[in-house]
Amino acid sequence: MALDLDAMLVKISERQWALADIDWExxxxxxxxxxxxxxxxxxxxxxxxxxxVGARGFAAMARMAPxxxxxxxxxYFHAEEQRHANAELAxxxxxxxxxxxxxxxxxxxxxxxxxxxxxYADDMPLSVLGTVIPMLEVALDGALLKFxxxxxxxxxxxQVFEKINADESRHLAVDFQVxxxxxxxxxxxxxxxxxxxxxxxxxxxxxxxYIPLLNRMRxxxxxxxxxxxxxxxxxxxxxxxxxxxxxxxxxxxYQVLKWHADMVVNRRHPYHLLANSMVWASDRVPARIFGPIxxxxxxxxxxxxxxxxxxxxVAS
Amino acid sequence: xxxxxxVTPHTTVIIGAGFAGxxxxxxxxxxxxxxxxxxxxxxxxxxxxxxxxxxxxxCDIPSLLYSYSFALNPEWSRGYSGSAEILGYIDHMVERFxxxxxxxxxxxxxxxxxxxxxxxxNVETEDGTAYRGRTAVMAAGPLANASLPDIRGIDTFxxxxxxxxxxxxxxxxxxxxxxxxxTGASAVQIIPELAGVAAQLTVYQRTPGWVIPxxxxxxxxxxxxxxxxxxxxxRAAREGLFWVHETMALGMVWSTPLTRVIEQIAGAHLRRQVxxxxxRRQLTPDFRAGCxxxxxxxxxxxxxxxxNSKLVTWPIATISPDGIRTSDGIERxxxxxxxxxxxxxxxxxxxxxxxxxxxxxxxxxxRHGAQAYKSVNVSGYPNLFFTFGPNSGPGHNSALVYxxxxxxxxxxxxxxxxxxxxxxxxxxxxxxxxxNVRMQERLKHTTWNSGCRSWYLTDDGxxxxxxxxxxxxxxxxxxxxxxxxxxxxARSGKRSDDTEHVVELPRxxxxxxxxxxxxxxxxxxxx
Ligand SMILES: Cc1cc2nc3c(=O)[nH]c(=O)nc-3n(C[C@H](O)[C@H](O)[C@H](O)COP(=O)(O)OP(=O)(O)OC[C@H]3O[C@@H](n4cnc5c(N)ncnc54)[C@H](O)[C@@H]3O)c2cc1C
Ligand SMILES: [Fe+2]
Ligand SMILES: [Fe+2]
Numbered sequence: 001m002a003l004d005l006d007a008m009l010v011k012i013s014e015r016q017w018a019l020a021d022i023d024w025e026x027x028x029x030x031x032x033x034x035x036x037x038x039x040x041x042x043x044x045x046x047x048x049x050x051x052x053v054g055a056r057g058f059a060a061m062a063r064m065a066p067x068x069x070x071x072x073x074x075x076y077f078h079a080e081e082q083r084h085a086n087a088e089l090a091x092x093x094x095x096x097x098x099x100x101x102x103x104x105x106x107x108x109x110x111x112x113x114x115x116x117x118x119x120y121a122d123d124m125p126l127s128v129l130g131t132v133i134p135m136l137e138v139a140l141d142g143a144l145l146k147f148x149x150x151x152x153x154x155x156x157x158x159q160v161f162e163k164i165n166a167d168e169s170r171h172l173a174v175d176f177q178v179x180x181x182x183x184x185x186x187x188x189x190x191x192x193x194x195x196x197x198x199x200x201x202x203x204x205x206x207x208x209x210y211i212p213l214l215n216r217m218r219x220x221x222x223x224x225x226x227x228x229x230x231x232x233x234x235x236x237x238x239x240x241x242x243x244x245x246x247x248x249x250x251x252x253x254y255q256v257l258k259w260h261a262d263m264v265v266n267r268r269h270p271y272h273l274l275a276n277s278m279v280w281a282s283d284r285v286p287a288r289i290f291g292p293i294x295x296x297x298x299x300x301x302x303x304x305x306x307x308x309x310x311x312x313x314v315a316s
Numbered sequence: 317x318x319x320x321x322x323v324t325p326h327t328t329v330i331i332g333a334g335f336a337g338x339x340x341x342x343x344x345x346x347x348x349x350x351x352x353x354x355x356x357x358x359x360x361x362x363x364x365x366x367x368x369x370x371x372x373x374x375c376d377i378p379s380l381l382y383s384y385s386f387a388l389n390p391e392w393s394r395g396y397s398g399s400a401e402i403l404g405y406i407d408h409m410v411e412r413f414x415x416x417x418x419x420x421x422x423x424x425x426x427x428x429x430x431x432x433x434x435x436x437x438n439v440e441t442e443d444g445t446a447y448r449g450r451t452a453v454m455a456a457g458p459l460a461n462a463s464l465p466d467i468r469g470i471d472t473f474x475x476x477x478x479x480x481x482x483x484x485x486x487x488x489x490x491x492x493x494x495x496x497x498x499t500g501a502s503a504v505q506i507i508p509e510l511a512g513v514a515a516q517l518t519v520y521q522r523t524p525g526w527v528i529p530x531x532x533x534x535x536x537x538x539x540x541x542x543x544x545x546x547x548x549x550x551r552a553a554r555e556g557l558f559w560v561h562e563t564m565a566l567g568m569v570w571s572t573p574l575t576r577v578i579e580q581i582a583g584a585h586l587r588r589q590v591x592x593x594x595x596r597r598q599l600t601p602d603f604r605a606g607c608x609x610x611x612x613x614x615x616x617x618x619x620x621x622x623x624n625s626k627l628v629t630w631p632i633a634t635i636s637p638d639g640i641r642t643s644d645g646i647e648r649x650x651x652x653x654x655x656x657x658x659x660x661x662x663x664x665x666x667x668x669x670x671x672x673x674x675x676x677x678x679x680x681x682x683r684h685g686a687q688a689y690k691s692v693n694v695s696g697y698p699n700l701f702f703t704f705g706p707n708s709g710p711g712h713n714s715a716l717v718y719x720x721x722x723x724x725x726x727x728x729x730x731x732x733x734x735x736x737x738x739x740x741x742x743x744x745x746x747x748x749x750x751x752n753v754r755m756q757e758r759l760k761h762t763t764w765n766s767g768c769r770s771w772y773l774t775d776d777g778x779x780x781x782x783x784x785x786x787x788x789x790x791x792x793x794x795x796x797x798x799x800x801x802x803x804x805x806a807r808s809g810k811r812s813d814d815t816e817h818v819v820e821l822p823r824x825x826x827x828x829x830x831x832x833x834x835x836x837x838x839x840x841x842x843x
Contacts, residue, residue, distance in 0.1 A: 016633035019645045063602055068769055079630040079643030086645050118593070295594040301646060308626060309493045309516055309639065309648040 003177040005069045012076050012170060017163050019083075019090055019304035022156065029094050031153040040152070041097040045104035046217060047144065048085045048092070050136070052300060053113050055081035057133050059296075060121035064129075073174055080167050082299065087160050089302035094156065103300055108282045109213040118294050127182050132210070134175035135261070137168060139217075139234050147230055180245045212282050215275040235261040325436045328352035328730055329449030331425050334363020336703035336719050337455035338406065339384055342413045343727045346386070349734065353447055354415070355439065357424035361410055363457050365403040370483045370502065370656075371509035373399035376530070376612040377714040380554045381561065384716060387412070388550055390543030395532045396612075420447075428452055429671040430697065435739035435807065437699060451699040451730050456667055458704045458781075459659040465497070469634040469641075476652040480506060481659065489513045492651040495520060495640055497632070501609055503656035507625075508615040510654070517625045518648055520632060520640065523769075524599045526582040527611040558787070561713040565786050568606030568712040571763050578605045589617035598629050603768035606711055663774045663781070672697035673742070685778035689748040689801070690793055692722055692729075698742035698805075699733060701726040706780045707755050709772070711764065713787045721794035728797050740805040747801045758784040 032040065055078050062074035092098050106114070121129065145161055145168075152158075222228055239258055243249065301307075327349050330337045333356035344352055360366055375382040379392040382402075387409050393401060410416055424442040431438055437452035462481035464470060470477070478484050480502040494514040496503055499521040511517045543550040567574030582605060590596045599617070620627050630642035639649035664685055670678040673696045681687075681694070688694045691708035692701050702708075703722050710718050733741055759765050759779045764772050772781040783790050804812035 013631075013633075016641075016643055017645065018633065018641045018647055020636075020641070020647050076631055076643055082630070083643060083645035122597075295592050299644075304645070304647060305639075306646050306648045309518060309650060311493070311649075 002180075003173055005067070005073065005174070005177070008170065008174060009069050009073050009076075012073060015166065015170070017083075019087055021163075022087070022090075022159060022304075024090055024094050024156065024304070026156050028154040028156055031155075032095050036151065037095070037097075040095070041092070041104075043144075043148070044088055044092050044095075044097060046107070046110070048088045048104065048300070049106045049110040050217070051081045051085035051088065052297065053110065053117065054133065054136060055079075055085065056114070056117045056296060057121060057129050057136075060117070060124065061126065061129050061133070063122055064124075064126045066126070070174075070178070077171055077174070080171070084164050084167070085300050086302065087164065089300060090304070091157055091160060093302040095154075098302065103298075106297075107216065109216050109279070112282065113210075113213055114294065114297060115291065118291075126178075130175075130178050130182055134172065134179060135235075137171050137175055138237055139214075139231060144217075144231075176245070183245065183249065211275050212279040215272070216279045216282075219276075219279065325434075325448035325450055326351050326353050327449065327734060328451045328453060329437060329439045329447050330354040330453045330455055331428075331439065332356060332363060332455035332457055332460070333358070333361040333419050333421075334365075334455065334457050334460070335384075335406065335716060336457070336723070337363075337453065338409060338415060339386075339716075339719060339723050340453050340455060340703065340726060341415050341418060342384075342386065342409065343723050344730065345413060347727050347731055349727075349730060352418060352449070354419045355423045355425055355441065355447060356419055356421050357442075359421050361415075361419065362403045362406045363460060365399050365406060367460070367462070367481045368483075368502070369399050369485070370480045370506050370654075372505035373502070374505060375402060376501065376610075377561070378557050380550070381557045381714040382716055384409070385551070385554065385720060388543075388547055388554070390540055390547070390550055392535055392540075394534055396530065425456070425668055427669045427671070428454075428700070429669075430673060430700070432673055432698075432740070435699065435805075451701065451733060453701045453703065453726060454670075454705070455703045458661065458709070461660040461667070462658075463660055464655055465657040467497075467632055467635055469636055472637050473635050473639075473653060474637045475639075475650055478652060478654050480654065480656040487652065489652065491515045493649065494518070495648070495650045495653045496656055497640075497653060498522075498656035498658065499524060500656060500658060501611060502658075504611045504613045504616040506654060506656055508613070508619040511619040511622050511625050515624060517619075517622075518640075518650070519620060519625065519627050520642075521598070521627060521629050522631075523603075524601050525608055525611045526579065526601050526605045527585060527599075527613055527616060528578065528582050529585050530612045530614050532614075558713070558717065562786055562788060564712040568610065569762050569764075569784060569786075571604055571606075571761075571766060575605050575763065578610075586617065590621065595621070595627065598627060604763045604766050606763035607766055607768040608770040608772075609711070658771065661771050663771070670697065670700070672700070682780075684776065685774045686780035687748065687752045689743040689751050690725070691783070692725055692794075693743040693748075693802075695743045695745040695748045698740035698803075701729065707752075707759075707783050708790075709782045710787060710790075711782060717787050718783070718790055721791045725794045725797060732797065732799070736804075737807045738804060739807045739809075740803070742803045742805070743801055744803055755784065 058074045058078035058081060062071050062078060065071035065074055089098070089103070092104070098104070145165060149158060149161055218228065218231060239261060328340075328344060328351075330340055330352060331354075333354050337354050337356070338361060341352065341354055344350075358366060374396050376396060378395050379389075379397040379402075382397075383389050383392075383405060389405050389408070397405075422443075423445070425439055426442050427440040429438045429440075430436075435450060437449050439447045439449065439452060441447070462479050464477060464479055476484070476487055478487065480498075489510055490513050492514050493516045494510055495518045496507055496510065497520045499507075499519060503519070504525075504527065507517070507519060543553075564574075564578070566572055567576075567578045583600075586596060586599055590599060599620075619625060628642060628648070630644045630646075633641045633643045635641070635653070636647060639647050640653070641647045664683055665679040666682065672678065672694070676696050678694065678697060681696075686706035688702060688706040691705040692703075694700065694702075701722075703719055703726070704715070705722070708718055708722065709715070729741060732738065756779070759782070762779075762782070762784045764770065764782050765777070765779055773779050799812070802812070
C-alpha cells in the first residue's frame with residue numbers, strides 16, 4: 001500500500017521533540033553496572049557516530065529528492081538523526097562517559113565513512129543512498145536499539161529510545177516507500193542510472209568503506225554480548241520487506257545489498273575473511289591521510305540548550 | 317452599510333498611496349484629470365517604504381532605475397538608496413505635484429462594488445464613508461500586508477518579536493541575543509546590520525538563495541551637479557542601466573547559458589567569501605538562478621561568519637518561551653526574534669471583496685490563481701484597473717518601470733472613458749482567456765516555473781505573479797489600448813458588440829515627461 005508522503009510530512013512535523021523534554025538528572029543512572037560500562041561506552045560512541053553518518057546521508061538525499069515533499073521529509077530526517085546523536089551523547093554524559101565536553105573519538109571506519117560522504121554522497125544517485133540507508137536503519141532499529149533496551153535498565157535511557165524508535169519507525173516507512181518508488185521508476189532509466197552512474201569510483205570506494213564499517217560494528221556488539229542472530233534477523237527483515245514489494249526488487253542496488261546481506265549473515269562465508277581483514281587493515285590506516293574533520297561533524301552537542309545563546313552568567 | 321452619498325462620483329478612486337497610487341495620481345493630473353481621490357489606510361504616504369524601515373533597508377535595483385522617469389531625482393546619494401531616502405523621494409513627489417489634498421488618510425477600504433446602471437464603483441471604507449468613482453484603481457500593493465508567520469509555539473515566546481516590515485525602532489539590540497528567521501531579500505539586508513550590534517546573532521534558514529555581489533557607490537557631487545543641470549544625462553544613464561537589466565532577463569527569466577553565467581558569478585562570490593565547505597554547501601541554492609528573487613549583497617556572507625554569528629539550517633520544530641527549538645533537538649535562547657519571513661500574499665483572492673457585473677465576486681474567480689488582461693483589467697469588472705496586477709512582476713528589472721507602463725495605460729483608458737462618455741469599458745472574456753493561455757504557455761519556459769517553491773506560485777504551481785518576458789515587451793503590450801478587446805458601452809447605452817462598431821482610439825500623446833527639477837517651475841495644476 002502506498003504511503004501518503006504529504007500526510008507523513010505533516011505527521012513528522014507534529015511529532016518533533018527536543019532534548020529539553022527529558023529530565024537528564026532523573027534517578028536511574030546508577031543502573032549501569034561497572035562491568036557494563038566500558039562496553040556500553042564503546043557501543044554508544046559508535047552509535048552516536050552512525051546516527052551522524054546517517055544524518056549526512058539524509059542531507060545528501062534531500063538534494064536529490066524528486067519532490068518537494070520528499071525533500072522536506074529528508075530535511076527533517078537529517079535533523080532527526082542529528083537529534084538521536086545529540087540525545088545519545090546526552091545519555092553518555094549522564095553516564096559519565098564523556099571527558100568533559102569532548103565528543104568521543106570516531107573510529108577509523110567512521111572517519112572513512114565521513115570522508116566518503118563528504119566527497120561523494122551529494123553526487124550519488126538516489127537509488128544508492130536510498131538502498132544503503134534503509135539497510136543501516138533496519139540494522140540499527142531492529143538489532144542494536146532493541147538489544148540496548150534489553151541490557152540497560154536506566155529509565156531515562158528507555159524514555160529516550162522510545163522517542164528515537166518512534167522517529168525510526170517513520171524513517172523506515174519512508175525508506176521502504178522510496179525503495180518501492182525507485183523500483184517503479186521506468187526500468188530503462190534505472191538501468192541507465194545504475195550502469196552509467198552507479199559504477200563510479202565513488203561507489204566502489206563507498207563499498208570498500210561500508211564493508212569494514214559493518215563488520216566492525218558487528219564485532220563490537222558481539223563483543224558486548226549481543227547474539228549475532230539479532231543482527232541477522234534484522235538483515236532478514238530488510239530482505240523480507242523488500243521482497244514483498246515488486247518495485248523494490250527491481251532496484252539493482254537493492255539486489256546488490258541483499259546479496260551482500262546474505263553473505264553477512266552467513267558466518268562461514270569467506271566474505272568475513274575479507275571483511276575482517278579490511279577492519280584489520282583500516283586500523284592501520286594512518287590518521288594523517290584524513291582531511292580535516294568536516295564542520296558538520298562538530299555540530300553535535302550533548303547540551304539541550306545551545307551554550308552560544310545562554311546568557312553570559314549561565315554560560316560561564 | 318451606509319448608502320453612498322448621492323454626490324457626483326469622482327472620475328477615479330485610487331486605493332493606496334504607495335508608488336503606484338501616487339504615480340497614477342501624477343499622470344492623471346498631467347493629463348488634465350483632477351477629480352480623483354486617493355484612499356490610504358495609513359497615516360502617511362509611501363507604502364512599502366513607509367513600512368520597511370528595518371536597519372539596512374534599501375532597494376536592490378539601482379535608484380536611477382527604481383524611480384519614475386516622469387519624476388527624475390538628480391539627488392540620489394548612492395547607487396542603491398536606503399529606505400529613508402526613497403521615502404524622502406516619495407514625499408518630494410507628493411509635495412511637488414501637490415498630491416496631499418487628494419489623499420484621505422486613515423481610510424481603509426473594505427469593499428468595492430460596481431453599480432452597472434450608473435457605471436460607478438462604490439468603494440466602502442472601514443469608518444462607513446463610501447466613495448464613488450467612474451473608475452477605480454487598485455493600487456493596494458502586492459506586499460503591503462505583513463504578519464508574524466504561523467510557526468508552532470510563536471505565541472509562547474516571552475521575548476520581543478519583531479517583523480521586518482513593522483520594525484520596532486525603540487528596541488535596542490546592543491548586547492542582546494537575537495535570532496533572525498528567514499534569509500530572503502529583507503534578511504540579507506538586516507543581518508549585516510544586526511551582526512555588528514547584537515551580542516549573538518543566530519540566523520534560521522529554510523532555503524538559501526542566490527546572492528550576487530552589489531556594486532554600490534556613493535554618488536559623486538559632480539554627477540549630481542550634472543544630473544541637475546542636464547536631465548538628459550541622467551536619462552541616458554537610466555537608459556543604460558535599463559538595458560543592463562533587460563539583458564539580465566536572458567538569464568533570469570529563462571534558463572539559458574546566461575543563467576549559468578549568473579550562477580557562476582554567484583558561486584564565485586560564495587566561494588570567495590565562504591571558506592568552510594559545509595557552510596558553503598548550506599548556502600548553495602538547489603534551484604536555478606532567477607527562480608526566486610535574486611539576493612544582492614556584499615556583506616551578508618561575511619556577517620554570517622562573524623564569531624558572534626551562527627547559521628542554523630535545521631527545520632524549526634517549535635518556538636518556546638525562551639527561544640527556538642530545531643529538529644536536531646536543541647534549543648537556542650533569545651532576547652528577541654526578528655521575523656524576516658515576507659508578506660501575506662493573496663495569490664488566490666483579493667484583499668477585500670470586489671464585486672463586478674451581476675454580483676460576481678473576484679475572489680471566486682481567482683480561487684485557483686489570479687488572472688487579468690495585460691495585468692490591468694479583469695473581464696466582468698468594468699472600469700477597474702490594477703497596478704502590479706496578475707503577471708506584471710519583473711524578475712530582473714525595476715518594478716517601477718513596469719508600473720509606469722501600467723499607469724500610462726490606466727490614464728489613457730480613464731481619459732477614454734471620460735472623453736467618450738463611456739458607461740463601461742469591460743475587457744472581453746475570450747480576449748482575457750486567450751491572453752492568459754498565452755501567458756501560462758510562455759511561463760512554462762521560465763525559470764520561475766522550473767521547479768522551485770516561491771511566492772510567485774500558488775500551491776498548484778500556477779504562476780499569477782510574474783510577467784514572462786522583457787520589460788520592453790511588457791511596455792510594448794501596454795503601449796496600446798485596443799478598444800476592440802473591450803466591450804465598450806456608451807452612456808447613451810450603445811454597446812460596441814451590439815453594433816460591431818469599434819471605437820477608434822486617438823493616439824493622443826500625454827504631456828511631455830518632466831523632471832522634478834522642471835516641475836518645480838512648471839505650474840502644478842491646482843483644484
Ligand atoms: C523591502 C522591500 C524592498 C523592495 N525593493 C524593491 C526594489 O529594489 N526594486 C523593485 O523593483 N521593487 C522592490 N520592492 C517591491 C515594491 O513592493 C514595489 O517596488 C513598490 O514599492 C510597490 O508599490 P505599490 O504602490 O504597488 O504598493 P505599496 O507600496 O505596498 O503601497 C500600497 C499602499 O496601499 C495601502 N493599502 C493597502 N490596502 C489598503 C486598503 N484596504 N485600504 C486603503 N489602503 C490600503 C497601503 O497602506 C500602502 O500604503 C521591494 C519591496 C519590499 C517590501
Ligand atoms: Fe536514528
Ligand atoms: Fe533513522
